[in-house]
Structure formats: structure tokens, C-alpha cells
Amino acid sequence: MKNDTTNKPYINELVINWHITEACNYNCTYCFAKWGKPNELHRSLESIENLLDELASHFIKGSSSFKEKFGYESVRLNIAGGEPMMLGSTFSIVLMLAKQKGFQTSIITNGSYLLNEKFDIPKNTLDMVGISFDSQDYDIRKKIGRVDRKGNSLSSDELKLALSKLEKTQKGIKTKINTVVNQFNWQEDFSSLISEIKPYKWKVLHVMPYGDDDLLISNGQFNSFVEKHLGRDLPVYAESNSAMTESYLMIDPKGRFYQNSSGGSGYKYSECINDVGAGKALEQINFNHAVFIARYFPVEGISIVENEGAA
Numbered sequence: 001m002k003n004d005t006t007n008k009p010y011i012n013e014l015v016i017n018w019h020i021t022e023a024c025n026y027n028c029t030y031c032f033a034k035w036g037k038p039n040e041l042h043r044s045l046e047s048i049e050n051l052l053d054e055l056a057s058h059f060i061k062g063s064s065s066f067k068e069k070f071g072y073e074s075v076r077l078n079i080a081g082g083e084p085m086m087l088g089s090t091f092s093i094v095l096m097l098a099k100q101k102g103f104q105t106s107i108i109t110n111g112s113y114l115l116n117e118k119f120d121i122p123k124n125t126l127d128m129v130g131i132s133f134d135s136q137d138y139d140i141r142k143k144i145g146r147v148d149r150k151g152n153s154l155s156s157d158e159l160k161l162a163l164s165k166l167e168k169t170q171k172g173i174k175t176k177i178n179t180v181v182n183q184f185n186w187q188e189d190f191s192s193l194i195s196e197i198k199p200y201k202w203k204v205l206h207v208m209p210y211g212d213d214d215l216l217i218s219n220g221q222f223n224s225f226v227e228k229h230l231g232r233d234l235p236v237y238a239e240s241n242s243a244m245t246e247s248y249l250m251i252d253p254k255g256r257f258y259q260n261s262s263g264g265s266g267y268k269y270s271e272c273i274n275d276v277g278a279g280k281a282l283e284q285i286n287f288n289h290a291v292f293i294a295r296y297f298p299v300e301g302i303s304i305v306e307n308e309g310a311a
């Protein structure tokens with residue numbers, strides 16, 4: 001974020017995070033992507049198109065309050081989950097439609113479907129990929145729950161392979177790696193893997209207290225993980241536990257905006273965006289621009305929904 005000549009805060013890119021499904025082939029103990037198996041919007045192509053039209057007309061073509069406040073140049077639709085690639089052809093359609101309607105696109109994935117021979121992401125529909133990767137050691141990934149029912153889990157070699165495959169079909173794609181630091185991996189050294197992959201960003205997140213307390217670590221343990229990787233020319237972006245409990249804006253699988261309610265008492269949801277329109281739905285969650293600015297200043301390429309941890 002920077003200031004323009006009128007001293008208004010200015011961001012290059014607005015990111016809208018759509019948790020399109022809660023379904024996932026992995027079962028991470030820290031996963032917070034739970035909505036109680038709702039009637040997910042993606043089951044109807046018409047609803048998908050309506051939602052993307054609503055978002056495009058409000059955030060891209062219209063004069064949204066975000067646009068007035070931040071004057072962003074582009075809007076990125078970040079598809080998260082659950083595991084979005086479990087939706088197969090529907091996922092491809094979402095990407096193609098999003099592109100047609102003028103969005104930049106990104107996905108947060110556990111990467112397990114990226115090597116599936118039967119499933120290719122349509123050419124040049126993806127601008128950025130975020131892959132969650134927590135350990136180079138299979139046993140640790142298994143302890144965390146980052147395995148499917150058959151015990152398969154993306155290895156570091158498969159991660160490299162998946163990225164090189166993506167680079168062939170998605171011109172200029174940016175890569176981000178997300179690592180949730182927890183009791184099992186906080187002493188692990190990722191330096192050579194991250195140096196080899198050369199992601200645009202390596203986001204390291206302090207595990208949140210969802211699910212299994214055995215995974216939790218102290219601030220000191222988290223800081224020691226971060227410090228070990230600093231000064232090695234790695235694009236480390238650390239996110240502490242306290243930063244992650246700030247205000248966020250997201251869209252849930254039913255197509256509603258939601259964010260943490262004040263006082264930490266769960267989430268506050270809007271009505272469905274397709275029923276009331278994006279502008280009204282946004283008003284219903286009382287989105288706090290001040291918290292938004294405070295949280296992301298001075299990061300460039302702002303995300304209003306950076307808590308994209310699932311997958």
C-alpha cells in the first residue's frame with residue numbers, strides 16, 4: 001500500500017477470497033474450514049455466474065467503497081477451500097468465467113491434484129498459486145493430517161514437479177508457499193527447498209488453536225522458526241497468531257460475506273450475495289476499513305482476506 005498525491009491510501013490489487021467448498025481430501029488437525037456441510041453455491045453454474053457478475057459489477061465496474069477508499073487497479077479472486085480442485089471441471093469453469101469477467105485469479109490448494117494426469121487447469125487462467133506445504137517429512141505430514149484416506153501426501157519432489165508443470169500451462173504464474181508452523185515442524189529447516197522453488201512469497205503462519213492442542217507452539221518457538229530462515233535470501237512473510245485474529249473479509253461456500261465478529265464470538269455472516277447484491281451484503285457485516293488499513297499497511301498487493309489458510 002502507498003499513498004497517492006491526494007494522500008489517500010492506495011493499493012494495487014484487491015483480493016477477494018472465496019472459500020468455494022469445505023470438502024477436502026486431507027484432514028489437517030488445525031483445519032478451520034468448517035461450515036457444517038452447507039448447500040454450496042458452486043453446485044449451480046448459474047449461481048456461480050451470478051456471484052461472479054455481482055462481484056465484478058461491484059468491485060471492478062462499479063464504484064465500491066473499497067475503490068473509493070483505496071483506488072485499486074485490479075481485483076483478484078482467490079479460490080480457497082477446503083480443496084478447490086476437488087470440484088474438477090466446475091473449478092475450471094470458475095477460473096474461465098472469472099477471467100472473462102476481468103478478475104485476476106489465484107488458488108490456495110494442498111497441491112495433491114496438481115499432478116493428476118486427468119485434470120489440467122485450462123491454459124492461462126491462473127495468475128497465482130498458493131500451495132500449503134508443512135513438512136518435507138512424510139511422517140510429520142501424516143501426524144498433522146496432511147494425507148488422504150489412502151495415506152498419499154504431496155512430497156517435496158512432487159511439489160517441485162507440480163510447480164514446473166503449472167509453469168508450462170500458466171504463463172507468468174506467481175507461486176506462493178504457505179507453511180503452518182506447529183509442534184511437529186517448528187524445528188525443520190526449509191531453506192534449501194524454498195531456495196530451489198524460489199516462490200514469490202513464502203508465508204509462514206503460527207498455527208491457530210483450532211482442533212488439536214498438541215499442535216500448538218509458543219511465540220518463542222514460532223519466532224525461532226522464523227529467525228532460523230531470516231537472512232538467507234528467502235521471501236519469508238511471517239504471520240503471528242495475534243495478526244491472524246484481526247478482522248478479515250471472506251466469502252463462504254454458500255456465497256455470503258463473513259468475518260470474525262467483534263469480541264471473538266465466532267463469525268458474522270451477510271445474506272447471500274446473490275440474493276441481496278454485493279454492496280448490501282458487504283454493509284451487513286460492517287466491514288471495518290480502519291482495521292483493514294492497519295493490518296496491511298505497508299504491504300503492497302493487499303488482500304482483504306489474507307486468512308486463506310485452508311488447504
Ligand code: SF4
Binds near residue numbers: 026028033083309
Ligand atoms: S487445512 Fe487445507 S488441506 Fe488441510 S484439511 Fe483443511 S482444507 Fe484440507
